[in-house]
Amino acid sequence: MGEFSPTTRNGDCEEIANPSTTYGRRRRNWIDAHGSVPARQVVDASCGNKHCIALRHSYLRPRVEQPRKYPKIAERVHRLKIGQHFDVRGVGTDERSRNRFRSGLYAAARLDKVSVRGQADGSVCVTKVGEWSSLRV
Ligand SMILES: [Zn+2]
Known part of the structure; x- marks a missing residue:
């Protein structure tokens, strides 16, 4: 109180x-x-x-997620060069929250291969690890 x-x-x-x-x-x-x-x-x-x-x-x-959350992050990934990364804050430290973020981003980032690594402070490190070939369209 x-x-x-x-x-x-x-x-x-x-x-x-x-x-x-x-x-x-x-x-x-x-x-x-x-x-x-x-x-x-x-x-x-x-x-x-x-x-x-x-x-x-x-x-x-x-909590309702912002509808544009994952597409926005995916666009940011797309502008990176392979090997570059950035952090996204506030995802959470539990496996469920991280998996949810991961599957949301994987679904949105259709052009790029990404790796998502959880960090102790609840943020995740998103790394662009490659690009899918145009064959995958
Ligand atoms: Zn009331």
């Missing part, structure tokens, strides 16, 4: 004065009550009120 950001009641909802901190507060309330938020999940408000932080209105749902 650390902060003294004032909250107001709105019907059944509890709203926070500073809307930009709503998500952080709602998430922290959830963690206080349930211990943790699983990877790739977000704490949303079931009442649909974006400013609501009431725990009884909070529920977990899977």
Whole structure:
């Protein structure tokens, strides 16, 4: 409950004065009550009120990936020379998140052979290791 950001009641909802901190507060309330938020999940408000932080209105749902995430990364890979690499942050350290990233990127990077290596800080190193021949079209 650390902060003294004032909250107001709105019907059944509890709203926070500073809307930009709503998500952080709602998430922290959830963690206080349930211990943790699983990877790739977000704490949303079931009442649909974006400013609501009431725990009884909070529920977990899977995070929605940006639809252009993998095509964008694939385009970046395509501009690399073979052997060059870059890091993508925030993928996660667990095997499931990494595999998910890997299959998403493999599907998007149809022109290039890529290698994806997970790193301890939750980022992954994406290396362009080759190009597919035009025969594969
Ligand atoms: Zn609510």
